Amino acid sequence: MEQQLELQPADYRSDIEPTWCPGCGDFGVISAITKALAELKIKPENVVSVSGIGCSSRTPLFLKNYSMHVLHGRAIPTAIGVKLANPDLTVLVEAGDGDLFSIGSGHNPHAARRNIDITVLCMDNQVYGLTKNQISPTSREGLYGSLTPFGSIDKPVNPISYMLTFGATFVAQTYAGNLKHMSEIIKKAISHKGFSFVNIISPCPTYNKVDTFKYYKDKTIDINEQGHKELDNLQKALELAMKDLEHYYNDSAKVPIGIFYEKEEPTYQDRVKEVKTKYKASKDINPQVFIDECKVLPV
Amino acid sequence: MEQQLELQPADYRSDIEPTWCPGCGDFGVISAITKALAELKIKPENVVSVSGIGCSSRTPLFLKNYSMHVLHGRAIPTAIGVKLANPDLTVLVEAGDGDLFSIGSGHNPHAARRNIDITVLCMDNQVYGLTKNQISPTSREGLYGSLTPFGSIDKPVNPISYMLTFGATFVAQTYAGNLKHMSEIIKKAISHKGFSFVNIISPCPTYNKVDTFKYYKDKTIDINEQGHKELDNLQKALELAMKDLEHYYNDSAKVPIGIFYEKEEPTYQDRVKEVKTKYKASKDINPQVFIDECKVLPV
Amino acid sequence: MSFSLVIKIGGEGGEGVISAGDFLTEAAVRSGYHVVNFKSFPAEIKGGYANSTVRISDEKLYSTGDGFDILCCFNAEAYAYNKKHLKPGTVLVYDSSDFEPEEHDGVIMYPVPLSDIAKNEIKAYITKNIVALGALVGLFNIPVESLKDSIKAKFSRKGEKIVNMNYQALEAGMKYVKENLVKKDGFEFPPPIGLKDVVIMEGNQAVAKGCIAAGCEFYAAYPITPATSVGNYIVEDLIRKDGWLYQAEDEIASLAMAIGASFAGVKAMTATSGPGLSLMSELIGYAGMTETPVVIVDVQRVGPATGMPTKHEQGDLYHAVYGSHGEIPRAVLAPISVEDSFYMSIEAFNLAEKYQMPVIVLTDAAMSLRAEAFPTPDLSKLNIVNRLIYKSEEDKEQKFIRHGRFLRYALFTEDGITPMGIPGDPNAIHAITGLERQENSDPRNRPDIRTYQMNKRFKKLEKLLEEDYDRFIEIDAPYKDADIGIITWGLTASITKEAVQRLRSRGLKINAMYPRLLWPVKEDVFEFFAKSSKRILIPETNYYGQLATVVKDRTHIRPISYNIYRGEPFIPKEIEDIVDFLMENQEITEGRFTPEHVYGEKAYGLI
Amino acid sequence: MSFSLVIKIGGEGGEGVISAGDFLTEAAVRSGYHVVNFKSFPAEIKGGYANSTVRISDEKLYSTGDGFDILCCFNAEAYAYNKKHLKPGTVLVYDSSDFEPEEHDGVIMYPVPLSDIAKNEIKAYITKNIVALGALVGLFNIPVESLKDSIKAKFSRKGEKIVNMNYQALEAGMKYVKENLVKKDGFEFPPPIGLKDVVIMEGNQAVAKGCIAAGCEFYAAYPITPATSVGNYIVEDLIRKDGWLYQAEDEIASLAMAIGASFAGVKAMTATSGPGLSLMSELIGYAGMTETPVVIVDVQRVGPATGMPTKHEQGDLYHAVYGSHGEIPRAVLAPISVEDSFYMSIEAFNLAEKYQMPVIVLTDAAMSLRAEAFPTPDLSKLNIVNRLIYKSEEDKEQKFIRHGRFLRYALFTEDGITPMGIPGDPNAIHAITGLERQENSDPRNRPDIRTYQMNKRFKKLEKLLEEDYDRFIEIDAPYKDADIGIITWGLTASITKEAVQRLRSRGLKINAMYPRLLWPVKEDVFEFFAKSSKRILIPETNYYGQLATVVKDRTHIRPISYNIYRGEPFIPKEIEDIVDFLMENQEITEGRFTPEHVYGEKAYGLI
């Protein structure tokens, strides 16, 4: 691998052709990720992309950084393991709405509240793509799925308000139809020290015939441009977040994109460091010490 | 089993002696549950108590109704299965903070947002009791646990705001030191049609030396008495909920108990009924019909 | 077999390859033929090479054969994948507007500009597959009226216009070959035989129909290839029958829900594939420990981990039999065909309900998609078993009540089976728990009680072996002293049946045994069979030889394992080949073998 | 053995029963004796019957023996549980302020008002257990200075006052017996031998120390009895070594985290018990499929489901060996003693790192609490293995780079082992995936590639059998033609060692084999051993005979299984008894046996 003075987005792309359907929103997302990484000048060898299973979760396989394509729903705990083992790495989770909010949903609160310094990108197509059309936790009511031929009767999950409630210190939403916005948000998410969550609306033209690029084209509204600037106000962020799904029920409602919340707080690693300082932690300690402590010593 | 005109709390108590430590908060909780059931006149045979694993999760074994002492973290999905199979049953989940918010935390959002008509009672001692003293997701920062001898460095979970965010239609908190309040709240929770969640502060004198009866004695404040009456206002409920953990950081802060939120909404069962009506569902249909539909029929 | 034809259609996924095969399959059934098909497509959503192989005959079929007689290629990729199998006498029909094939000695070539006809004549590229069917009709005299009926049945919901467009496409294909090609091959359909009383189902559909026939009322689903379609097929039947399918948040929740529903008194199930089965391990143990009936269908795919999600393997038997910590009574069933999938699904519920335990049904990715026609099942003739429910009025002596407590886990029944109490009944109130417990469900750690309760649970399997086992074991052992006795399971059994016919027709003395119930095992049934054969061969599509392990564990048989693990089922010829190999190597009496031993090279089968 | 004494202390959980046993244990070690103990308490937090058995000798010990010489009862319940084991010659010391025992022929009784002395003289009921120790010292001449040292070591952190109070309690007990009782028994400690270079550890502590010695830097934990204390013991050592223990939200997350940490280049582990192991099934397959080193310790408890959480069973071997869908290379280790737990934990990391796969270590509830003293391990003499890491400068020919891609899953190495790339290295960037893949990690469905990758993964186990297997197998086969050869594992092996000594001293020709590596299996090692014995006996504390299954699967041995599943370990006498039974029944050459066969009644062991 030759040393490059300037990193280009292409330097983060592997040579496998994405297996996504033509028109899939995830093409946009991968472009935004590589653009963000290049602009942040993070070397590919220092990035670890972690995913679960799904169309979206294939992303790490199309990237040229260290990648773990794990099991369905297990991206976040795996990413935590990576980060704890080597805090110098930039750790990204790239997964789907089903992966993160259905089978994986038990892991979210704990990563968020501990403020573990990873960046979670949820590629939200409001459907299960890879398994060929079932409703996902973010599917709107009425959406058809192969197991719900009568149309979903479930209230959808609101990823933004979930993550805010869990204590994520960076929460944003962006849209696969807007490369510039996406890459800017992803850049900020990665730069944020602490747990960052970005929900990326990334349409699935093959199976979700409702939440399409056409649908979102004029629906999104940039909340930061619209005046949401007091980013460390959780209450406000939550109020805004609550409106995220309004468009499902109200034709004139907009879909908010932008940063909902951002606050600098001690990361898990910061706290670990404090503990280790107290314990005078050192890689150099000879483990024989730990054995000898089990001797029955004279008193 | 003789027919009784008036049901007494004792009619819901099995003859096994609880194995809890003297002074455990869970004694109060079980009294409140039996009191509530007796006052609601729900026959024991029509109640199914479901739990996971933990000191608290032993509760169903000490009750004389139908009981499922399931596996760690699996009370809610099991309870859903019971309720869907027989909507006439009163289904209660009686489990611990660890069971519901650690290993089981992936199940909560989906039960809540679907408004499945079960009642979840979280016996929150802010610690793992049964496994002898580890921090739980609701443990305050600094709490000692056998695996965290340096004191917890994690921000605790806020069960109330979680469940509100997930879309629970009844959310309340009560306290094992206040039998009357507890049984009243549990009664309302059971009576509520839809997903009800009650967090019950239930001290563990054996392992949690901080969050004790003594600590809570004068700390709780009844929010409904204090004027929180507009119970179907989610925004307000959330604002109040956010303050639930303030007492960990601020000595003068109170612990809110009472009903945070209550709203009548169509339950999952209501929606199922609609679908079934469309499909003209009937137990009487002969399944031979379904087989015959696979014949290659003349066109 | 007086008539047998294998037509393979290959092309880009999404171009109608699979549906062309399905039309052909259905039309053949309409005409009264026996038919079996095999479909394969990539795990990727779009694109990639897909193919459908349809075998048609006037006799019962067990496999799609060794290769194809007629290959129909929609594109160059399909041709590239298959050209090595083009042998003299086979036919290649191909889209000449897309590519030109190489020369192949003795292969009969029919160029048809499928794309051009679809685009230019029908003005709908999407009809390319129907044009291809038309060409096949024209060339091989496929019963066109049946094909039209199939097209009509499929498209009538979309309106007459669509039906007619497809008819046109069909006729355009027929017309093209009539006008432009000269028939040079000898493949020809006999005239249609006409409709018989059969149903046509895919494997997962047969599972769905079997479960609903067994009385299933609750199904908890979490999507996973290749199991999802069991749910797709059952969901509306379930609703119509006043049951419900619940899409859960994961597989753990699914099984928990099914167990909850079963406790509430309803026949309940879930279906998944390997990854889901792994996740369910702990709850499988719970169902066994609490003696709760539940059916778990595992449509196996290639493992471990995510593996190859659309591909065939028989790799989950270990987990089904030995998985989950601790020890529970359970049954593992494996149907060998689509028809069998229907009946074994019913049996799964029968065993689960009778013995109050989890029953795992193992099918696989290839079976899930395979279509078969078989005689319409008559439910009134089938045995449907329901659980033993406590009825106070039948317990005059109050045997199951002690100190006012219901003895859910009473130790005094001879067969270990004790009546279940169903919520709502005031006389049978009780708890269930995963802890070891005494008769009235109270947790207990006492060594004696523990031992008695373990014995109670496992006694049920002894009863099963006595009362139910034999009907699950198909033994086809005409020879007293066969050269080789083959034991195998699942789809491999079906394929082996054809190989056995061929071997016998070549004069070899081959016995065969096809167990559908893989656990528990009745030693003497296996050993009785083994006595009739000099050597025992167990072919399986997995690495270790998983049935071989079970057989070695529970019987004295020392089998010869034959293992492939390439993600595809066996073809009958491979079974023939390993038998021939063993006939030539009489010194081999046991051990594990792979194609490397037989073919001496690294040639791993078909693509 | 010139000196061997078994003291059992029983009473209410929480009354200091366990710590009294621990003091006794430590004091004995201080005096230079060999010691082994066994502790048991209920799963409930408070109350219930608890007991601690301490065996002391001047020779190496393998078990706590068959029963007790001296029973010390803190309350009537403990007496009730144990009275059936009071035989002539045994001693009963009891709290005469709490209860009066019945008459027992030949049993020597020493009433001591433990509670009264603690309450009235020491003014601290909590010291009752120390008073009891004082009584034992007075009666049996237990080295009092060592005991005082142990008390001091334990309480010195709490201040001198507490230490003195306990000294007083000790002396009060001593004084009481001196003044009020006449010694009527013959049990007596020889004078102290003095400190040797030993460590004293509990089973879970030995695991923790072994893991840290192996270089473990990351531990993901989810609490579960009886595994939690591995974490308790390791957490501070880990921090001091700049590692970390993370309390995860569940076991699935734990293993995922350990795998993530391992991918990032760190030696990583998790520890759990059966329920957790079940939950980890899918990820165990993932570790095997992606060839990621990881160590999983399973401190077995009684299953299935929740079972009996504090009780002993060897019930998870099936799941460890055969669990998870699909097939992966893995190793399963089972230490047979506390000392062995230390060394096998190191070996677990060695195998995981060398072969890049998951390694499961099986210990159990009884082992977890058992204390043993053993020679202080010298880490400088131990072999610590680290994974093969890709180093670009060593790959001059760029064999592991193709088209600019790192070949994580290269197929050309002879042993199947390929170097790992560690994040941060620009020359080894790659992905791992649970999908079947080609050499450069790209997912592939091709039959040939699938087959090659499967072969690559399993080749590693062949190397293991060649290079590493033998040192895990302890064979003690002095006889060319033994009557019985015993094969067994885990704690049962330890107990069997004592039984074998006794049997041989009675003139029986008994060979024995104690494998620590239970998977993979080297057939010829087993069969070579089996040749030396007429019959093979496999005693296990589980229902089916799980090692027996593995042995039948992988070798030609047809063993006799002897199974108990009551939640307790064997006692040596039971092994003697089954051997005697087999000697009397020469016609038995194989099959499964339980105590019912031997004792002809439903008597299930000790409580």
Ligand SMILES: Cc1ncc(C[n+]2csc(CCOP(=O)(O)OP(=O)(O)O)c2C)c(N)n1
């Ligand atoms: C344990 C397990 N269960 C189920 C599956 C099947 N599965 C694969 S992807 C997927 C859902 C994908 O949805 P999402 O995460 O939204 O990704 P998308 O394909 O929509 O991008 C499921 C259920 C699996 N691979 N593993």
Ligand SMILES: Cc1ncc(C[n+]2csc(CCOP(=O)(O)OP(=O)(O)O)c2C)c(N)n1
């Ligand atoms: C799969 C599994 N993991 C871990 C355990 C061990 N375990 C039992 S209870 C418990 C935590 C209990 O905490 P909580 O739910 O708060 O109940 P409490 O005892 O505090 O009432 C744990 C970790 C288990 N039984 N099963």
Ligand code: SF4
């Ligand atoms: S199915 Fe949907 S999400 Fe998957 S690749 Fe196709 S368009 Fe994208």
Ligand code: SF4
């Ligand atoms: S340990 Fe705590 S929660 Fe458990 S029974 Fe005792 S007091 Fe209650």
Ligand SMILES: [Mg+2]
């Ligand atoms: Mg999706």
Ligand SMILES: [Mg+2]
């Ligand atoms: Mg708790």
